[in-house]
Amino acid sequence: MPLPVLAMMVCTFCIGTAESVIAGILPDIARDVGVSxxxxxxxITVYAVAVVLVGPFVTAATARLRRATLLPAMMGVFVLGNALAALAPGFGWLLAGRVVSAVVHSTLIxxxxxxxxxxxxxxxxxxxxxxVTLGIGLSSVAGVPAGTLIGNAFGWRATFWALAALSLAAAALLARCAVPEAAPGATAGAAGARRPGGAGAGRLRFVLPxxxxLVAVVITLGTAGVFALYTYASPYLTESAGFGTRGVTVLLLLYGLGGIAGNTVGGRAADRFPSAAVPVTLGTAAAGxxxxxxxxxxxxxVAGLFCLLGAAxxxxxxxxxxxxxxAAGPSSSTMALTVNNSAFCVGIALGSWLGxxxxxxxQALPAVAAAGAALTAAALLLALVGTRRPKAVPAPGTPAADVATDALTDTAVTGGESSR
Structure with a gap:
């Protein structure tokens, strides 16, 4: 694995761990800071809201920065947020530290x-x-349990200090690596395009193809379907499937290991079979x-299906x-991936709420799984309907993975304007 990719994977491992580790140290925080x-x-909620709502604006505001500057600087902000949480004298400062970390989450990934x-x-x-996204999968398998163990042994503040230290080391490694800059003109489009001439000249309009x-809606529905059940995996496995507490721990680990394998296989499939990768993976998740x-x-x-669900x-x-x-076309790939990350976060929240x-x-727990299957099947149908539209002819030499996997529609949605 190239060193820059390894450094970025370690960074996403830290980001994924920071997002979810609160669940493991929540009681200790409540006792220490004196809140319910x-x-x-x-x-957890405020972090997710900040990721979804603020992330695209941070990406747009930093779209013209060189990656050599942007990535270490954003990781510095992430380190600052975790250090602020570790030093927080009260709940308000702890919440502020979480928000500081969250505002760079989407842009970094x-x-x-x-x-x-x-x-x-x-x-x-x-x-x-x-x-790179494998780091997020590894965070659920190793990062969150390790952060919980550190918190239980040395206090919840030690968890944030450990995150800050590892993030700082990853940022330092990243700063020493040669990360390629975005292609010229790649920061236009969804990241913002200037109006040519007239009264609006020099202003930006945000354009989302x-x-x-439509791909973002597919992401939201598919993710919501899986998390409708996964959020309540523990009671499902104990009450409906008859597993004991230790069995649940093992199955959650298998889910994470299946996820690591699925992430690797899914990446290769998306390169070799770009038009089939989305329907096949969503269809497998819906079937599971x-x-x-x-x-x-x-x-x-049940154990096999649960592992299959993680992989899918x-x-x-x-x-x-x-x-x-x-689908973003000439728009900024970074902005497209920011929208992508926000869609995943919305899907997680929607699925958890629905369950x-x-x-x-x-409703019984199997009914939650059925509702999740319906949502994921809806995502699959939406993706299949999109692929029935005529596809644009790719330019000569365009890699297969960059040809639109779903020619959905070329309509542009124009949002608000801001000055630069």
Whole structure:
């Protein structure tokens, strides 16, 4: 693995760990700062909201910065946020530290994936992008458990100090690496394009191609389907499938390991079969959820399906990364991947909310899996409908992974304007 890609993977490992590790140290924080568990839960909610709402604006504002400056600087902000959380004298400062870390989350991941794709050979772009996002998968398998163990042994502040230290080391390594700059003109489009002449000259308009927005909807629905069940995996596995507490721990680990394998295989599939990668991965995830909604024939079958679900979900990530970059056309790939990351976050929140709503209304846990299967199937149908539209003819020499995997529509959606 090239050193710059390894450095970026370590950075995404830190980012993924920071996003989710709160769940493991939540009770300790509540006791130490003197607030309720519900209040501490805001550290997760506010982080996610900041990622979704602020991320695209940060990407747009920094679109013209060189990556050699942008990536280490953004990692510096991320380190600062974790250090602020570690030093926080009260809950307000802790919340502020989380927000500081969150505002660079989407831009960093998007820029890392875009840089890795630019470094890769033409037929390996999705696979190299998947190497970077592998850090997020590894964070759920190793980062969050390690952060929880550190917090339990040395206090929750030690978890944030460890994150800050590892992030600083990764940023230092990244600063020493030669990361390619974006191609000339690649910061236009979705990142903002100047109006030519007239009263609006010198102003920016944000343009999001309709095809890209449709891929974002596919991402949101597919992710929501998986997380409707995954959020409540522990009660599903104990109450519906009959596993004990230790069995749940093992199965969650298998889900993560399946995710690592799926991320790798999905990256290669997105390079070799770009038009089939999205339907196949979404279809597999939908089938897995549907089978988990049926009465379990055996615990071994449930274990296999749960591992398959992890592999299928993580395989969708490089496939959808490729789809949204292709759908963005001449727009900034970094902005497209920022929208992509926001869509995943919205999907996680939507799926968790839907699963909780069904359970609150007295539905059984298998019904949550069925609802998840319906959402993921809707994402699959939407992707298939998009591919039925006429496709643009690629320019000679265009890599297969960069040809639009779904010719959805070329309509542009124009948002608000801002000055530069």
């Amino acid at each position: 568990l519900t209040a501490v839960g805001l550290l 998007a820029a890392f994936v875009a840089a890795a794709r630019d470094m890769a050979p033409p037929d390996r772009r999705a696979a190299w992008g998947a190497k 309709g095809r890209m927005l 959820l549907l089978l988990l909604a049926l009465p379990p024939g055996s615990r071994w079958a 979900y993580f395989a969708t990530i490089p496939a959808l990364n490729t789809a949204i970059v292709s 909780g709503l069904l359970l609150a209304r007295g």
